[in-house]
Amino acid sequence: MLKKNVLYARSKKLEMNFKHYSYVWFCLLLLAIFPYTLQIQQFQLFKRAYSYLAGSHKTEVCFDETMDILIRIAACSIKKCILKCLDLTGMNLRGINYRTSVGSCLCVPKMNLLYNVTTDLTGGCLAYVTYDCPSEFDYIVENNRCYNYQVQQNTWIVSRDICNALLNSHLLIIDDSNEHHVLSSYLYNKNFLMVWTAGFRSYINRTSFFIWQPYPGKESPISYYSWWNDGANLVNLNMNCIVFVIEINRMENNYCGSSFSVLCEIDVIAEDLFTFEPDSCLSTARHLNHYTIVLPNTSQFGYNGLRHILLVNSEI
Structure with missing residues (x-):
């Protein structure tokens, strides 16, 4: 019985020592990693x-x-x-x-x-x-943008979901004439025909207007337009989603249930x-x-x- 008690005491001591030294080594590891992590932020x-x-x-x-x-x-x-x-x-x-x-x-x-x-x-x-x-994205050096082209054609809502699931990217947003110029060249060189944008028709007090809706529930105004034929299709209130058409180099509203390719954009x-x-x-x-x-x-x-x-x- 005495021998068993001695062995038990020794095992408990070894267990306590192991926990103590494990804690010490863990603290030392944190101290080593912390400044290294700070150093990483400078690269x-x-x-x-x-x-x-x-x-x-x-x-x-x-x-x-x-x-x-x-x-x-x-x-x-x-x-x-x-x-x-x-x-x-x-x-x-x-x-x-x-x-x-x-x-x-x-x-x-x-x-x-x-x-x-x-x-x-x-x-x-x-x-x-x-x-x-x-x-996963092409970096466009001319205007500091990141694009990923999805060849498969889908409806507007499915295309938005595809982009959102890809590193939290979103459907294309055309901010200004510079991005318009870059997009037309980028898509033309890749032989693309048309792609969905994040443009979507919204209503306030029965008045319709288009907004960017890159994510569900997240909206922002459209400040740059390049409508085909001066927006002749805007009167069709069933065409509620915006595509960018490469052949005419213009935005156009279309049926959200139509199937087009999509260009996902990730914000830098x-x-x-x-x-x-x-x-x-x-x-x-x-x-x-x-x-x-x-x-x-x-x-x-x-x-x-x-x-x-x-x-x-x-x-x-």
């Missing part, structure tokens, strides 16, 4: 720039160097170019051009405009961009924009809470304290 991912509009397929491009928003500096490498540009734009950097033959660097700030790109890669031109777009993270002063490298740019979509690698390099970027598909 940005830069990828090579491609366009779906400059050719009939995904094409490597550089930013058009005739744009007057570019900031020109010297840099000895792609990494130094990005780091210097991050500093000059107050972290509001859309991307860079780097010519390996001469070591020239051009900073492309984040602005609310249509970026011009070129397939001319003379001088070893390499363009890198940073964006928050899931891999809201950004502060760079305010450009043409005669100076200075700016009134504000620092944004930039985002992270990759883990940092262990190698670090620096310029003015900015160390945390990661290049993808970098030759240098």
